[in-house]
Amino acid sequence: MTLACPTARAFLAHPQVFPPAPLDFAVVGLNHQTAPVEVRERAAVRAGEEDAILTHLSRHAREVMLLATCNRTEVYLAGIQGDPVSAFEGAWGHALDEHLYVYRGDEAAAHLYRVAAGLDSLVIGETQIQGQVKRAWQAAHARGLAGTLLNKIAQGALAAGKRVRSETGLSDKVVSVSSAAVELAQAALGDLGNRTALILGAGETAELTLTHLRAAGVRDVIVVNRTAERARQLAERLGGRACAAEYLHEALPEADVVIASSAAPHYVLHGPGVQAALTQRPERPMFLIDISVPRILNPEINQVPGAHLYNLDDLTAIVSRNLQSRRAALPQAEAIIRESVAELMRWHLTREAQLVRRGLALASD
The missing domain is CATH 3.40.50.720 (NAD(P)-binding Rossmann-like Domain)
Known part of the structure; x- marks a missing residue:
């Protein structure tokens, strides 16, 4: 069969010229490291507000997950349309840019993996965040806001968090x-x-x-x-x-x-x-x-x-002192996160290759 599409013929001849699309995933948020409590509470999710916030955010992405705890408010987006920062600030009606962090692609996935493992918490290695991530993902799924990509990344984050806790001893003598x-x-x-x-x-x-x-x-x-x-x-x-x-x-x-x-x-x-x-x-x-x-x-x-x-x-000094014994476990924990993100990216590359093959098949008809 003769390929009718010049782009398809070019891909077959020089596939390295056509790199896979980047992971269409981002996180924007603030936490105890970027904002004091008087700023964090301006982006808190109060009772009854979650539906309105998610409705607003869903106008900016096909898939949305909202993670709100005492020390962080984060929005995870897949299938992004527009600027994540504008979406975040519009949801709460506050200009928070100087306190926000934004990660895209594999860096955004790595951030969620670290969050689920307790590596980004005020109390490093704390276990409560694992359940909070799971409930955030379940809430997104129940609202029809979690699709293939968000499901894969959230499940990977929960699995990575479980591995970190079981293999490193980071959560021994729980500090919360x-x-x-x-x-x-x-x-x-x-x-x-x-x-x-x-x-x-x-x-x-x-x-x-x-x-x-x-x-x-x-x-x-x-x-x-x-x-x-x-x-x-x-x-x-x-x-x-x-x-x-x-x-x-x-x-x-x-x-x-x-x-x-x-x-x-x-x-x-x-x-x-x-x-x-x-x-x-x-x-x-x-x-x-x-x-x-x-x-x-x-x-x-x-x-x-x-x-x-x-x-x-005011708890920061106490937490820092109590976590000294856990520092030795951090390199192994970070290695697990890198390995888990690499596995996610292999899945992404395979998925992108399959999409390209389907496109080539259609173009050749």
């Missing part, structure tokens, strides 16, 4: 934001055995926090949540007292340490409330640690005498 918050409380208060802790929230991070508080010797924990039933379930499961959100100010005077890890559209605790609580516990300071993004403890609390307020960015 929750454990760092508890360690900060210990540094401030000493022995926590006779202290009362109050947790704001009843989600996954709150559960981790309560677990670490128990391990640190705290016997009295109050769990406060907007949904009283969720607070009760968590308190019963791990030991503690449940408190409905409307009774927060009644319970607050008991608390030596408050750890906030809840998603709320506004501040749930302000300076006057803390000041009123402290008047009922003279000479006894209160330490408050806000690991929520957006923050739910008003920064004005730090101006109240006897109140000591910390946020996610």
Whole structure:
């Protein structure tokens, strides 16, 4: 059969002149390394906003995945149409360019692989991010926003993260934001055995926090949540007292340490409330640690005498100190990421070659 297409004939004669198309994949986002918490919370995903954000982003790409955690907000795009940065800023309505990073092609895939492995986290090697990536991908799939390319890359990232954790020991002696918050409380208060802790929230991070508080010797924990039933379930499961959100100010005077890890559209605790609580516990300071993004403890609390307020960015020094023992595992972890990305690119090249062959077949008819 004679080839009717000159381009097809040229490809067969000189295939090296026609390199495969680059991986049509990009990520744009910000994290704890590029933006302080007051900027990160401007790009947070609040309850009820996810559908609108994904609808906007889907106008700029055929496939979209949104990954939002306490330390990062990232958008992964495949089949890109237009500028990823403009798409990101348009979704949140803020000019964030100076805090954003953008990776394309295999660099974008490598970034997601590193994220899933916990190598890009505030707490290197932490395990919570693996589940967060999986849920982000599942949410994209459920909305019809995950196609062949995004599915392949997300599955590869999860597999690479699992390999890093199982083969390197990077996640041994798990260090998390929750454990760092508890360690900060210990540094401030000493022995926590006779202290009362109050947790704001009843989600996954709150559960981790309560677990670490128990391990640190705290016997009295109050769990406060907007949904009283969720607070009760968590308190019963791990030991503690449940408190409905409307009774927060009644319970607050008991608390030596408050750890906030809840998603709320506004501040749930302000300076006057803390000041009123402290008047009922003279000479006894209160330490408050806000690991929520957006923050739910008003920064004005730090101006109240006897109140000591910390946020996610204040945990950095503790985390860095705790991770020294993990540094030796990083080269092996990075080697696994490179190997996994190389495997992805081999798949991509094979797929592109198959597409070219199909095109040649059509052109020759």
